[in-house]
Amino acid sequence: MPVRTRRLGYAAAAFLTLACAMPALADPLAAMLAAERARPVAPRFPRDAFVSEPLITSVTLAPDGSGVAFLRITGGQYSLWLQPSAAGAPARRLLQRTDAREIAWSRDSRWLVMIAPDKVQMLSPAGDPGSGIAATLGGATELRLLGLNPWHPGVLLVDRAGARWRLWHAGPGGARRLLAHSAREIVDAAIGRDGRAAFVKLVDGERHLIVARSPKGGFHGITACVAMERCDLLGVTPDNASVYVSGDLLGERRALLRLDADGKRTLIHADPASEVDIDGIVLDRMRGVPQIASYRGTRPARYGLLPGTAAILARLSLAPDAMVETSSATWLVRERDARLQGNRWYLLDPASGAMRLLLDDRVKRLPPDALARVTAFTWPASDGMTIHGLLSVPSGLDPAHVPLVTIVHGGPWSHDDTDYSALTQLLVNRGYAVFRPQFRGSTGYGRAYMFAAQGDYGDGRVQRDIEEGTRYLLARGVGDRTRTAIMGASFGGYSTLQALSNGSRLYRAGIAIVPPPDFGWTSRWAAIHGNLGRTQGMALDRSLRLLALNPDDRAIAERLHRQSPLARVAAMRTPLLLIASGRDERVPIRSVIDYAAHLKLLGAPAGIIIARNQPHAPSDPMAMRAYLFLAESMFQRHLGGIAPAAPSNDLRAWMVKSLVER
Numbered sequence: 041m042p043v044r045t046r047r048l049g050y051a052a053a054a055f056l057t058l059a060c061a062m063p064a065l066a067d068p069l070a071a072m073l074a075a076e077r078a079r080p081v082a083p084r085f086p087r088d089a090f091v092s093e094p095l096i097t098s099v100t101l102a103p104d105g106s107g108v109a110f111l112r113i114t115g116g117q118y119s120l121w122l123q124p125s126a127a128g129a130p131a132r133r134l135l136q137r138t139d140a141r142e143i144a145w146s147r148d149s150r151w152l153v154m155i156a157p158d159k160v161q162m163l164s165p166a167g168d169p170g171s172g173i174a175a176t177l178g179g180a181t182e183l184r185l186l187g188l189n190p191w192h193p194g195v196l197l198v199d200r201a202g203a204r205w206r207l208w209h210a211g212p213g214g215a216r217r218l219l220a221h222s223a224r225e226i227v228d229a230a231i232g233r234d235g236r237a238a239f240v241k242l243v244d245g246e247r248h249l250i251v252a253r254s255p256k257g258g259f260h261g262i263t264a265c266v267a268m269e270r271c272d273l274l275g276v277t278p279d280n281a282s283v284y285v286s287g288d289l290l291g292e293r294r295a296l297l298r299l300d301a302d303g304k305r306t307l308i309h310a311d312p313a314s315e316v317d318i319d320g321i322v323l324d325r326m327r328g329v330p331q332i333a334s335y336r337g338t339r340p341a342r343y344g345l346l347p348g349t350a351a352i353l354a355r356l357s358l359a360p361d362a363m364v365e366t367s368s369a370t371w372l373v374r375e376r377d378a379r380l381q382g383n384r385w386y387l388l389d390p391a392s393g394a395m396r397l398l399l400d401d402r403v404k405r406l407p408p409d410a411l412a413r414v415t416a417f418t419w420p421a422s423d424g425m426t427i428h429g430l431l432s433v434p435s436g437l438d439p440a441h442v443p444l445v446t447i448v449h450g451g452p453w454s455h456d457d458t459d460y461s462a463l464t465q466l467l468v469n470r471g472y473a474v475f476r477p478q479f480r481g482s483t484g485y486g487r488a489y490m491f492a493a494q495g496d497y498g499d500g501r502v503q504r505d506i507e508e509g510t511r512y513l514l515a516r517g518v519g520d521r522t523r524t525a526i527m528g529a530s531f532g533g534y535s536t537l538q539a540l541s542n543g544s545r546l547y548r549a550g551i552a553i554v555p556p557p558d559f560g561w562t563s564r565w566a567a568i569h570g571n572l573g574r575t576q577g578m579a580l581d582r583s584l585r586l587l588a589l590n591p592d593d594r595a596i597a598e599r600l601h602r603q604s605p606l607a608r609v610a611a612m613r614t615p616l617l618l619i620a621s622g623r624d625e626r627v628p629i630r631s632v633i634d635y636a637a638h639l640k641l642l643g644a645p646a647g648i649i650i651a652r653n654q655p656h657a658p659s660d661p662m663a664m665r666a667y668l669f670l671a672e673s674m675f676q677r678h679l680g681g682i683a684p685a686a687p688s689n690d691l692r693a694w695m696v697k698s699l700v701e702r
Contacts, residue, residue: 068338069431069516072415073439081436082410085469087672088688089406090462091664092381096401098142099374099385102149103325105367108385108398109134109143109152109165120154122165123398125370125387134165146193147325151212153188153195160185160195162212170212186226190275190328191233198226207237220259224249227576230273232280233328239273239283239299246582252283252301262303265289266586270487274321275328284308284330286321293486294318296333296345309333309345317484322366331366336457336484338416338428352390366390372398378432378458379411381465410435412468414458419512421480425492427505428478428485430456432468433518443679444473444519446510446547450530450657452497453587455484466668470682472675473519479505481587495588495596497559498603499542506535507546523679527551527671530627530656534559537605537635540614549678551671553619554656556627557635558607560600564591566626609638616646617674619667626656636702650700662694669695 099110107124120135120143140154140161150168154161160175174195177183181199186207189196194211196219207220207229219237220226227248228241240259242249247266250273251259265271271287274296282300290297294317295310308330311318320334324346331349334342344350365372373386373395382402388395412432421427433439445467449456456476464474478485479502481493493502506526514521526536526547533555540550556562567581568591581591590596601607616639620632629650636648649670654663669691672684687695 068415069417072413072417072431073433073518076413076433076435077438079435082412082434082469084682085406085410087466087668087685088665088691090381090466090469090668091661092402092405092462093661094383094401096383096385096399098140099372099383099399100144101365101367101370101372102145103147103367104149105369106149108372108387109145110399111138111140111143120152120163127396134163144188146188147191148193151193155185160197160210162193164212168212172213174210174212174214186229189231189235190325191231192235196229196231200225207240209235222259228273230276230283232276233278234280238276238280239301241271241273241576243576246586248576250283250285250299262301263289263299263305266487270294274330275323278327278329284323286318288317288487292488296321296330309343311335311337312341313337313339315485317486319484325367336416338418340458356388356390356393376459377408378414378460378464379408381405381408381411381460406465411465412474414464416458419509421505421508423501425480427480427509428482429509430458430476430478431473431513431518432464433473434468434471437471439473439519440517441520442471442473443523443525443675443681444475444510444513445675445679446475446477446506446524446526448477448479448506448526448528448532448535449482450528450532451483452479452481452493452502452531453483453490453583455482462664463668463671466672467675470672470675472679472681473513475510475513475518477506477509479509491587493587497589498600499538500603503535503538503542507539507544510546523548525549525551525675525679527553528555529553530555531559534605537612537616538603540616541605541608541611543611545614547614549615549674551617551619551674553667554621554624554627555605555618555632557609557631558601558604560589560597560604561606562627562631563589564597565628567591606635606638609635609644610642612639612642612644612646614645615674615678616644617670618646618648619670620648620650621654621656621658622650622652623654624656633702648702650702652698652700654698662691662698665691666695666699 095113097111101108105125107122109122111118112121118138120138121131121133123131139156142155144153152163158177159173162174163171175197183197183199186196186198189209194209197208197210199206204221205226207226209217209219220240222242224242229237230239232238238253240251247264249261249264252262254260271285274284274286276283282298285297285299288294289305290307296308296318298306316335316337318333319336322332324331330345344353371388371390373388375384382405385399386395387398414430414432416430418426418428434442455478467474481502483490513519524547526539528536533552536550536552537555539547584591618636620629639646669687675681676683
């Protein structure tokens with residue numbers, strides 16, 4: 041799969057969008073608004089129908105193309121299955137129950153690597169000896185999984201013995217072989233065809249250092265890269281002399297490049313539009329060379345990097361927003377689209393273009409043609425910077441006369457994508473336009489874009505991006521100015537509180553889910569609490585310093601507090617719903633309750649609901665169903681939307697048991 045799942049090696053889930061792409065028009069926003077207004081009004085669907093639980097997950101193609109392994113979920117239990125590629129062949133259950141949540145194939149297609157939170161197991165579908173636990177994770181040595189060995193059956197593990205970090209290969213039966221050791225923490229590695237560690241990435245202060253194996257033994261440094269996951273090792277070149285890297289070593293946007301053992305860097309592929317980071321990189325499993333590169337910018341695109349692959353992609357003429365898993369004989373394809381609820385997997389013959397359905401994890405789903413499209417667009421910020429956003433509008437309605445809801449993503453160092461969103465689809469189905477700003481500081485648009493906030497996460501530049509994006513849409517005829525709202529979770533909740541207490545009066549209502557009332561205080565709290573926010577060996581406090589948010593800088597803390605919703609609590613006069621999680625591990629619940637108490641004492645039109653047993657980011661479908669009901673109710677009261685249906689009996693019972701209103 042693409043870069044994002046490279047740590048399981050090259051055999052991750054395969055994705056290929058089948059939905060039709062928007063034409064490459066000069067103004068995608070105007071084209072989208074015209075197209076949606078011409079469509080028929082969508083029927084109103086039951087609220088709970090927007091929330092779906094996957095029945096099949098971690099679907100992966102054997103490198104020899106012989107079959108597809110997957111995990112099936114039944115009643116919360118996972119089982120392991122193998123579906124042969126031959127037409128008409130029945131699926132075979134390999135394990136009735138497994139703790140694995142992700143699986144991957146070895147290069148020889150003989151072994152399935154099964155990843156559970158506390159262990160790694162290997163299974164031979166043919167019954168070869170050696171099946172069983174390959175490693176138990178955690179423990180005194182802090183043993184953790186680094187990835188799949190791309191050439192030899194087994195996995196790469198890292199542990200610590202005293203002051204030394206050690207890189208291991210563990211194969212069938214759990215036999216281990218030491219590959220490298222270092223006084224610096226090992227966070228990534230690329231293994232050569234000879235089974236030795238050819239390149240290793242280490243933590244070096246507030247950066248990462250890539251080292252290469254020297255011909256006479258040992259390692260030598262070849263380059264350093266900025267942290268925040270800006271250079272990832274993908275695999276060695278066929279001659280073992282270089283390593284493929286996804287990173288920004290040759291520019292400010294993440295690209296695909298080759299890094300030689302002497303430090304020379306060669307660009308292989310970058311976004312021709314110079315807009316976004318590379319999103320997906322597919323490697324040929326047998327040769328280990330890059331095969332496909334994909335991007336998810338304003339106009340998504342996919343490029344074949346090998347002569348044969350480029351010709352296949354051109355002949356198939358499929359939509360460009362793609363990630364693919366391939367073998368020489370077949371490709372595994374997963375539909376992916378904002379309007380597709382649930383997943384379907386296909387086998388595609390790259391020679392003929394013939395495709396047949398292999399797996400379908402959802403018997404009942406909402407009709408895609410009646411759901412909302414997502415359009416990526418840009419707008420100019422007041423300081424001249426180009427900012428990105430996503431928009432969905434109800435079909436068949438005049439967008440100028442519908443309520444507009446701005447949904448701010450969390451992080452803030454993350455981004456929204458154009459995949460299915462239950463919240464977005466419900467709101468659009470109820471007649472709201474939904475705007476999701478990808479403000480500066482968001483990931484996916486290059487290093488300069490991510491660092492452009494320059495620590496201004498109070499009521500500053502980032503917040504202005506969000507509010508200016510809302511005003512830009514209103515000026516373009518999207519949304520009724522008298523019926524606007526803002527909502528979000530985590531940092532998105534913080535932004536909601538900012539917008540409602542900074543005097544802008546832009547929004548008429550807000551929903552803040554697990555929000556930090558003082559972003560600076562919460563960042564400092566998180567930085568001193570263990571491994572919270574740790575990324576590739578980089579502690580959160582180091583990342584915060586890179587982002588001009590040094591948690592030890594008193595001036596930064598004081599500025600963020602002065603601009604915080606907590607310091608401006610008396611200015612909150614807009615209807616607000618707060619939702620807190622009882623087991624929140626990222627935003628202390630006491631800080632949210634304290635903020636709510638201040639609002640109550642001041643007579644603000646705000647209420648708080650506490651989800652007793654939920655973490656910071658709930659995965660419980662019942663919690664999602666409850667949050668959708670609360671959002672629909674809140675916006676109906678304050679924006680004049682459609683009145684929500686009463687909760688179903690099971691949801692009502694869950695809410696009575698799990699939610700506390702104060």
